[in-house]
Amino acid sequence: MTGTPHPVPEAGAEQPVRGRPRSEAVERAIIEGTMKLLEDGVPLAEISIERIARTAGVGKAAIYRRWSGKEALFVDVLRAAEPQDPELPGTSMREDLIVLLEALRRRGLANRSSAILHNVHAQMKSSPKIWAAYHKTAIEPRRRMGAEVLRRGQENGELRADLDLELLNDMFVGPMLVRAILRPEADLSEELPERIVDALLAGLRPVSSPGA
Known part of the structure; x- marks a missing residue:
């Protein structure tokens, strides 16, 4: 049975573009x-x-x-x-925290070197609507990611069970934010995320029982 033939496009005719280009x-x-x-x-x-x-x-x-x-x-x-938000390796709480702080370090460096970022961040503070929109779509998801890393670390025994995770979230990002925003002359070296994480974890890990 012969069906209705499909029309053959003329040579050189512009073809429709499929998808979302x-x-x-x-x-x-x-x-x-x-x-x-x-x-x-x-x-x-x-x-x-x-x-x-x-x-x-x-x-x-x-x-x-x-x-x-x-x-x-x-x-x-x-x-x-801004630099893209990272994908977490998920191998340990320590490694995930270092990746999160490295992303924050890179955003700090970008803010120092990019006139757009520096000027817009400065102006956002005087525009409550823009600041609220940025906080909701950029800052809050990043904070939730950090809180989830800490929660998993607490469940896995990498953190003491008596710790306030909301406070810990601030403690980890605080040093990097101070250097990135409040101390623009301060060094944002590549090893800084690891130094911050290890310094804090030294006092936050569960204490081993005597003789363990």
Whole structure:
């Protein structure tokens, strides 16, 4: 039985693109357009959706289809400029903590070397909406990841059972944050994550019973 033949496309005819390449290209254009405005020194408060659309060469509707507003867009722009969040090895609590602190160290170095990150982080503090959006989508997930590593360590006997994990989370990231933010002249050496983790774990591991 002979079915209806499929039409043969003419030679040189443009073929439809399947999947999401066009969508991804539009998103990249929007993020890069926003970065260009920031690189040009335009303050966050003066960057409107209309201005981003003009710079990116897209319509405002293309932005609103992807982001609820400029606060959500700024967060994605920041995350695109920052080093990616790491995948944890999962071999031990110590190794996972070192990887988490190494990611924090790299973000600190990026903030020192990137005018975009430095300026936007400084301006975010005066924009509660942007700071709240960044905190919810970037900072809170990272804190949850650290808390989960510590929780597993406590369950596995790598930490004392009487310790406050919320406080411990602050204790581990605190030294790196102090050097990355409050002491911009301080050294952020490659061995710093391991030094912080080992110094703290020395006093936080379970105490062996006498004669054990």
